[in-house]
Structures are given as structure tokens and as C-alpha cells.
Amino acid sequence: EDQVTQSPEALRLQEGESSSLNCSYTVSGLRGLFWYRQDPGKGPEFLFTLYSAGEEKEKERLKATLTKKESFLHITAPKPEDSATYLCAVRASSGSARQLTFGSGTQLTVLP
Amino acid sequence: DTEVTQTPKHLVMGMTNKKSLKCEQHMGHRAMYWYKQKAKKPPELMFVYSYEKLSINESVPSRFSPECPNSSLLNLHLHALQPEDSALYLCASSHGILRTYEQYFGPGTRLTVT
Numbered sequence: 136e137d138q139v140t141q142s143p144e145a146l147r148l149q150e151g152e153s154s155s156l157n158c159s160y161t162v163s164g165l166r167g168l169f170w171y172r173q174d175p176g177k178g179p180e181f182l183f184t185l186y187s188a189g190e191e192k193e194k195e196r197l198k199a200t201l202t203k204k205e206s207f208l209h210i211t212a213p214k215p216e217d218s219a220t221y222l223c224a225v226r227a228s229s230g231s232a233r234q235l236t237f238g239s240g241t242q243l244t245v246l247p
Numbered sequence: 248d249t250e251v252t253q254t255p256k257h258l259v260m261g262m263t264n265k266k267s268l269k270c271e272q273h274m275g276h277r278a279m280y281w282y283k284q285k286a287k288k289p290p291e292l293m294f295v296y297s298y299e300k301l302s303i304n305e306s307v308p309s310r311f312s313p314e315c316p317n318s319s320l321l322n323l324h325l326h327a328l329q330p331e332d333s334a335l336y337l338c339a340s341s342h343g344i345l346r347t348y349e350q351y352f353g354p355g356t357r358l359t360v361t
Contacts, residue, residue, distance in 0.1 A: 167347035178251075178337050178352035179290070186347070222289060226347050234280070234344065237289035 137162040137227045141238035148213055148245050156208040156221055156241045164228030168206050169235065170199050171222040179222055182208075213245045250274075251353035253338050259359045262328060268356045270321040270338030276351075278302075278344045279321040281313060282337040284355070290337055296321060297344045328360045 138161045148154055160168065167186055171179035183192040185201040192199045196217065198209040208221055220242045224235040251272045260266050270279065278297050282290035295303035296315040304313075310332075312324040321338055335355045341348040 167349075169349055171352075176335065176355070176357065178253075178339075178355045181349050181351055184347070184349050224289075234292070234295070234341075235350065239289055240287075 137225065137236045139223055139225055139236050139238035141221075141223050141241050143241060144239070145242045146244070148210075148243070150214055150245055150247050151212050153209070153211045153213070155210070156243070158206040158208070158223030158238055159204060160206070160223075160225050161204075162225050162227035162236070165225060166228055167226045168201055169224045169226075170197075170206070170208055171224065173220045173222055173240070175220075182221075210243070213243075215245045215247050218243055218245045251338055251340055251351050253336075253353035253356050255356060256354065257357045257359075259361060260325065260328065261361055262330075264328075265324070265326045267325065268323040268336055268338075268358075270323075270353055271319055272340040272351070272353075273319055274340060274351070275318075276340035276342055277318060278341045278348075279315060280339040280341075280350065281311075281321070281323050282339065282352075284335040284337055290352075294323075295344065302344060325358075328358075330360050333358055333360045 140159045142157045170182040173179040183199040188203045220240040222240045223238040254269045281293040284290045294313045299315045314322040337355045338353040339350040341350045
């Protein structure tokens with residue numbers, strides 16, 4: 136069974152304090168790993184897709200990386216507006232049309 | 248433009264009511280999805296439509312009835328809901344389902360069943 140585990144569940148950072156969020160996955164043939172940001176009461180906002188180990192994507196203060204077992208979302212010099220829940224999801228070859236298996240998310244709070 | 252719109256934003260309904268949630272996208276996507284999300288949980292897939300045909304029904308109770316009138320629109324008809332059905336209902340779309348495409352989510356409808 137495909138599994139996605141995100142850690143930590145919650146993270147509090149001071150503004151400017153860089154850190155990383157982890158997404159560990161166990162799937163039978165990874166066909167894509169996705170990162171989303173979700174603000175309270177709103178829909179997830181697409182951030183990145185990663186397809187193969189060694190791949191990296193960047194957007195503003197965020198950088199996503201992928202290995203064969205996990206993905207990291209690095210946040211450099213975060214600002215309070217980066218506070219949100221960050222969701223990781225994978226699509227496995229066994230998933231067919233069901234598409235995505237989500238992790239439980241990391242709730243990030245950036246304090247001014 | 249990567250926008251998926253959903254109406255209404257909030258809905259309060261009694262257990263005997265019939266209501267509908269609406270979703271629209273104009274990105275030319277041919278796959279559309281309904282998800283249910285409870286507080287502090289990830290989204291749970293309910294239905295998948297591909298080329299206006301229902302592809303996946305994740306054993307959702309019959310009180311939820313999806314409809315895809317055309318490639319841009321997706322509805323979710325609600326009838327005789329239970330209080331435990333209160334949740335954020337999310338619509339999403341993607342280019343298709345046969346390859347790996349990112350899904351774009353709408354803002355959601357916050358549903359409260361009284």
C-alpha cells in the first residue's frame with residue numbers, strides 16, 4: 136500500500152530562520168511527487184511537481200528536492216506570509232486514475 | 248490562468264434539504280475531481296471524471312451525486328446529508344488522468360449540515 140508521511144506535524148519558526156519539511160514515501164513506482172500549500176479554509180495551492188531522484192525546483196523562498204525515498208521542502212529566510220499547511224502528495228504507478236496519495240501535512244507558523 | 252472556481256463559498260443545510268455545489272474551470276482540463284476535507288486532515292478523493300465520464304467513485308454514499316454537464320463544469324448534488332458530512336468540499340482539475348499531471352484546486356465550499 137502506498138504511504139506518505141510528513142514531518143514534523145507542526146513547525147514554528149522565527150522570521151528569517153530557515154528550515155526544511157520532510158515528506159517520506161513508500162510507493163510501488165513513483166510517477167510524480169507534488170507539493171501544495173494550503174491556507175486555513177482554502178483549497179490547496181499547487182507549488183511543485185518532482186518526477187525523479189535528484190530533481191530540484193525553486194520558487195521564491197521555497198526549494199523542493201527529491202530522493203528515492205523522500206522529498207524536502209526547504210524554506211529560506213521565511214516570512215510570516217509563508218505560514219500555512221504544506222501538503223505532499225504522490226502519484227504511484229499502482230494508483231491508476233485515483234491519482235494522489237496525500238500526507239497529513241506540516242503546519243508551518245512563521246513568527247514576526 | 249490556473250483558476251478553478253467553486254460556488255457557493257459557504258452552505259448551511261438541514262438533513263432533509265437538497266442542494267448542489269458547483270465547480271468550473273476554463274483551462275481546457277479534461278479531468279475533474281471532488282474531494283472532501285475534514286479539519287486538520289488531507290483531502291480525501293470522492294469522485295473522478297475523465298472526459299465527462301465518471302471514472303472513479305470511491306465508495307461514496309448515494310446521498311452525494313456527482314454530475315459533469317460538460318468539460319468545464321462539475322456539480323455535486325447533495326440530499327439527505329448527515330451532520331458528519333460537514334466538511335470543506337474541494338473541486339480540482341487536471342489535464343487528464345492517464346499521465347501525471349498536477350491538479351489545480353478551487354477555493355472550496357464550506358458545508359455545514361445541521
